[in-house]
Amino acid sequence: MRLATIAGATPDGTLVVVSQDGSRMLAAGPDMPNLLGVMERWDAAQPKLADLARRLEAGEGEPLDSAALRAPLPRSWQWLDGSAFGTHGDLMQIAFKLPPIETDRPLMYQGLSDRFYGPTDPVPFPDPADGIDFEGEFGVIVDAVPMGTTPEEAMKHIRLVVQINDWSLRTIAPVEMKTGFGWVQAKPACSMAPFAVTPEALGDGWQNGRVCLDLAIEWNGKAFGHANGAAMDFGFHELVAHAARTRDLVAGTVIGSGTVSNPNYAEVGSSCISEVRAIEMIAEGKPSTAFMGYGDTIRMEAQDSDGFAPFGAIDQRVAEPAAR
Amino acid sequence: MRLATIAGATPDGTLVVVSQDGSRMLAAGPDMPNLLGVMERWDAAQPKLADLARRLEAGEGEPLDSAALRAPLPRSWQWLDGSAFGTHGDLMQIAFKLPPIETDRPLMYQGLSDRFYGPTDPVPFPDPADGIDFEGEFGVIVDAVPMGTTPEEAMKHIRLVVQINDWSLRTIAPVEMKTGFGWVQAKPACSMAPFAVTPEALGDGWQNGRVCLDLAIEWNGKAFGHANGAAMDFGFHELVAHAARTRDLVAGTVIGSGTVSNPNYAEVGSSCISEVRAIEMIAEGKPSTAFMGYGDTIRMEAQDSDGFAPFGAIDQRVAEPAAR
Numbered sequence: 001m002r003l004a005t006i007a008g009a010t011p012d013g014t015l016v017v018v019s020q021d022g023s024r025m026l027a028a029g030p031d032m033p034n035l036l037g038v039m040e041r042w043d044a045a046q047p048k049l050a051d052l053a054r055r056l057e058a059g060e061g062e063p064l065d066s067a068a069l070r071a072p073l074p075r076s077w078q079w080l081d082g083s084a085f086g087t088h089g090d091l092m093q094i095a096f097k098l099p100p101i102e103t104d105r106p107l108m109y110q111g112l113s114d115r116f117y118g119p120t121d122p123v124p125f126p127d128p129a130d131g132i133d134f135e136g137e138f139g140v141i142v143d144a145v146p147m148g149t150t151p152e153e154a155m156k157h158i159r160l161v162v163q164i165n166d167w168s169l170r171t172i173a174p175v176e177m178k179t180g181f182g183w184v185q186a187k188p189a190c191s192m193a194p195f196a197v198t199p200e201a202l203g204d205g206w207q208n209g210r211v212c213l214d215l216a217i218e219w220n221g222k223a224f225g226h227a228n229g230a231a232m233d234f235g236f237h238e239l240v241a242h243a244a245r246t247r248d249l250v251a252g253t254v255i256g257s258g259t260v261s262n263p264n265y266a267e268v269g270s271s272c273i274s275e276v277r278a279i280e281m282i283a284e285g286k287p288s289t290a291f292m293g294y295g296d297t298i299r300m301e302a303q304d305s306d307g308f309a310p311f312g313a314i315d316q317r318v319a320e321p322a323a324r
Numbered sequence: 325m326r327l328a329t330i331a332g333a334t335p336d337g338t339l340v341v342v343s344q345d346g347s348r349m350l351a352a353g354p355d356m357p358n359l360l361g362v363m364e365r366w367d368a369a370q371p372k373l374a375d376l377a378r379r380l381e382a383g384e385g386e387p388l389d390s391a392a393l394r395a396p397l398p399r400s401w402q403w404l405d406g407s408a409f410g411t412h413g414d415l416m417q418i419a420f421k422l423p424p425i426e427t428d429r430p431l432m433y434q435g436l437s438d439r440f441y442g443p444t445d446p447v448p449f450p451d452p453a454d455g456i457d458f459e460g461e462f463g464v465i466v467d468a469v470p471m472g473t474t475p476e477e478a479m480k481h482i483r484l485v486v487q488i489n490d491w492s493l494r495t496i497a498p499v500e501m502k503t504g505f506g507w508v509q510a511k512p513a514c515s516m517a518p519f520a521v522t523p524e525a526l527g528d529g530w531q532n533g534r535v536c537l538d539l540a541i542e543w544n545g546k547a548f549g550h551a552n553g554a555a556m557d558f559g560f561h562e563l564v565a566h567a568a569r570t571r572d573l574v575a576g577t578v579i580g581s582g583t584v585s586n587p588n589y590a591e592v593g594s595s596c597i598s599e600v601r602a603i604e605m606i607a608e609g610k611p612s613t614a615f616m617g618y619g620d621t622i623r624m625e626a627q628d629s630d631g632f633a634p635f636g637a638i639d640q641r642v643a644e645p646a647a648r
Contacts, residue, residue, distance in 0.1 A: 077399065077438035080508060101503050109505040110434045114401035114574035126472055126570055147645060148450055169570060179425050181433040182506020184404060185570045246450055246493060246509045250438035321471060 001053045002195040002310070003028075003160065005035060006068040011115075012036050013074050016064075017052040018195060022312065024061035026052045035073050035141075035196065039252040042143040042159050069312070071116035072162060072196035073141060073254065079113035079190070081137075081166060081256035082106050082239045084232040088261035088275055095278030096174070106234045106242045109182040111166075113254065117191035119312060122319035123167060125188070131170030132292040132318055134219075135259040136271035136300045138211040138229050139164045140236045141196060145249035154240035155209060157249075161202060163193035163215070163302050163311035164256055170274050170291060190256075193300065193311035205304055209235025213310075215260045217271055218299040219292075224276075225269025227262040229302070292318050325377045326519040326634065327352075327484065329359055330392040335439075336360050337398050340388075341376040342519060346636065348385035350376045359397050359465075359520065363576040366467040366483050393636070395440035395516035396486060397465060400576045403437035403514070405461075405490060406430050406563045407582035408556040411589060412599055419602030420498070430558045430566045433506040435490075437578065441515035443636060446643035447491060449512070449618075455494030456616040456642055458543070459583040460595035460624045462535040462553050463488045464560045465520060469573035478564035479533060481573075485526060487517035487539070487626050487635035488580055494598050494615060514580075517624065517635040529628055533559025537634075539584045541595055542623040543616075548600075549593025551586040553626070616642050 001017065004025065008014030012034035016025040028049060032038050038045045055061070083089060084106060093100060101107065117123055125132050141160040149157070166187070173186035199206040205213045211229035218224060234242070239255050260271040270276050277287035292298075301313035325341065328349065332338030336358035340349040352373060356362050362369045379385070407413060408430060417424060425431065441447055449456050465484040473481070490511070497510035523530040529537045535553035542548060558566070563579050584595040594600050601611035616622075625637035 075401065077401065078436065083505070103499060103503055105499075107503055107505050108508045110436065110508060112402065112434065112571055114577075115572075124471070130570065147448070172570070175427060175429075177504035179427055179431055180501035180504060180506070181407070181431050182504070184432045184434060184567060188571045243508060246454065246496070247436055247512045248439075253438075 001050055001198045001201050003035060003049065003072055004194050005070045005072050005074055007070060008034065010034070011075055013070050017049055017056060018064060019056040019061060023064060024056055025064040026056055026061045028052065036076060036252045039141060039143050039159065066194070067120070069194040070118035071192035072194065073116060073192065073252065075115055076113045076252045076254055077250045078253040079111045079256070080108050080243045080253065081111050081258060082108045082234070083258035084234045084239060085258055085261035086233045087231065087263050087265060088259050091275055091278040091282070095281040106239050108239065108242060111187045112189050115189045117189055117316070119191065119194045119314045120316055121191065122317050123191065124319045124321040126321050128291070128293050130172055133168045133170050133273045134298045135166035135168055136215045136217050137164050137166055137257045137259050138162070139254050139256040140240070142240055142249055142251070142253050142255065144251040145240060145244045145253070147244055147246065147248045149241055149244045151237045151241040154244065155237035157240060158199060158209070158236055160196040161199055161206065161211060162196050162254070163300065163314065165191040165298065165300055165314050166256060166259065167191065168272070168274070191314055191316060193314045195310065195312045197310045202310060205310065209237040211302065213302040213304055215271055215300060215302045220297055225271050227260045227265070227268045227271055229257065229260050231262050232257055294318055294320050325374055325522045325525050327359060327373065327396055328518050329394045329396050329398055331394060332358065334358070335399055337394050341373055341380060342388060343380040343385060347388060348380055349388040350380055350385045352376065360400060360576045363465060363467050363483065391444070393518040394442040396518065396520035397440060397516065397576065397578065399439055400437045400578055401574045402577040403435045403580070404432050404567045404577065405435050405580035405582060406432045406558070408558045408563060409582055409585035410557045411555065411587050412583050412585035415599055415602040415606070419605040430563050432563065432566060435507070435511045436513050439513045441513055441640070443515065443518045443638045444640055445515065446641050447515065448643045448645040450645050452615070452617050454496055457492045457494050457597045458622045459490035459492055460539045460541050461488050461490055461581045461583050462486070463578050463580040464564070466564055466573055466577050466579065468575040469564060469568045469577070471568055471570065471572045473565055473568045475561045475565040478568065479561035481564060482523060482533070482560055484520040485523055485530065485535060486520050486578070487624065487638065489515040489622065489624055489638050490580060490583065491515065492596070492598070515638055515640060517638045519634065519636045521634045526634060529634065533561040535626065537626040537628055539595055539624060539626045544621055549595050551584045551589070551592045551595055553581065553584050555586050556581055618642055618644050
């Protein structure tokens with residue numbers, strides 16, 4: 001089952017179910033107006049949504065206007081982003097001569113969740129000198145998770161999988177990281193690919209709480225990376241349990257994987273510019289790839305071996321801030 | 325003007341205006357059902373709320389049932405907590421032999437905002453071994469703040485002032501801080517005192533973007549501290565501008581001061597146990613005050629020189645988690 005959100009009367013938009021081939025949609029209807037509300041009563045909503053999905057495969061539905069697609073979850077009460085790909089952390093540590101991070105637990109910070117940009121929204125940044133960078137990653141959306149939930153139980157609360165561009169400002173990030181307080185200015189709003197997908201619908205693409213798909217990334221139309229999501233040190237179920245150790249997770253919480261990164265990065269590339277610069281620093285003593293500028297475009301699309309893209313594509317550009 | 329929230333049909337509760345003496349209330353009404361919605365259109369709502377406040381002072385209204393009071397803002401899209409009292413940071417740094425935090429900018433992290441406990445809610449924690457601690461502080465609620473807003477402009481967006489208990493788990497905090505990612509497990513949900521107050525209504529208690537009131541704290545019925553909020557290194561307007569450097573702040577964003585702390589702590593006490601333990605470590609080589617246990621109570625009430633408490637009191641206890 002694939003869900004999407006089109007513009008609606010409120011910032012939460014209007015929930016639609018999308019056909020497997022992405023060509024048609026059916027509105028979820030007035031008792032399921034938006035995805036945030038559906039997450040609050042997933043068990044009751046799921047059968048109704050599945051019925052709409054069946055009707056779509058039987059030929060019902062109206063044409064899907066891809067230009068109307070917003071983030072499947074345009075805003076949520078909570079966004080907790082992990083950093084679960086060890087290769088990425090190792091490269092950053094070596095390049096910046098940082099001490100090893102002293103923890104055997106998942107790395108995680110809380111970020112901005114009042115807005116997720118849609119897949120084709122231009123994204124405004126105040127200043128290219130801040131080091132504008134993308135981070136291609138995966139995420140999951142959970143229903144309500146009680147405090148103290150185990151990883152095994154947490155797996156059952158993972159209701160939807162999404163694909164995310166975690167926009168990052170690299171000049172600010174190390175300054176904020178040194179404080180120990182985590183990132184505020186260095187992590188503006190993220191973007192989401194258009195379709196939220198149930199784990200079951202990913203088939204072999206969902207194994208052991210990991211999205212086992214290549215994340216194809218093109219920067220300004222040029223291939224940049226196609227690292228695979230299977231290489232997480234912790235599965236999403238373990239990230240969810242980590243987040244729920246001392247808090248109830250509100251329904252609609254989004255948990256992120258961190259930037260997708262593979263040990264064979266020389267072969268498959270990376271999912272953010274910062275990692276490429278770290279590789280350059282290690283090999284050549286200094287980075288040679290610049291960060292993004294106004295007008296730059298970024299495309300991200302996870303694909304299976306048949307070239308099918310279950311989440312659709314993020315395809316957007318860096319914009320100047322709106323005049324005030 | 326003082327606003328409060330009583331239980332309602334949704335998690336956002338029902339907004340009421342409260343008389344200056346705290347004895348009576350008038351519902352804000354169906355076009356202003358809750359505070360989160362009011363923050364989204366403050367300029368239109370403010371005159372209507374002010375009119376209700378005037379009617380209350382003229383004797384209208386119904387009795388206020390203090391037991392029905394929830395957090396004035398029971399949930400919000402964003403909570404960004406500063407650490408603006410330099411004395412607190414200095415004491416922690418000396419006691420734990422930490423390197424100085426290398427920044428001349430405000431310290432800030434993003435925390436859990438999907439739930440603010442009400443002033444008398446028992447607060448469940450999974451394990452007293454986590455080092456359960458309170459942090460008495462102040463906060464402000466802003467309407468929509470555009471990216472790039474200056475401190476001077478930010479002052480105008482501060483619509484309400486609140487009093488907060490930022491619950492903290494001290495065994496986890498340094499472990500998470502060392503990662504540079506900030507706190508997730510160490511910072512569960514906060515609590516709010518019952519009344520959100522306009523800056524104007526604080527009179528001399530609001531100066532230069534600071535709450536110039538003593539925050540009286542009693543732990544298990546015993547006086548613990550009465551530090552003054554005026555000692556912030558950065559005013560709230562500067563914290564708001566810092567937060568808005570690279571993001572639009574959504575209406576209803578809550579910005580916190582961090583635990584109130586004064587240079588003359590030997591005289592006025594502290595606003596969290598951790599700081600008292602740091603003072604003990606510096607003076608005696610080791611801490612002698614234990615953290616909180618199940619059943620412990622905490623009362624926090626900012627007071628002016630006449631003993632008036634504009635925000636009302638937080639008065640709650642540490643609870644075991646609900647059986648699952």
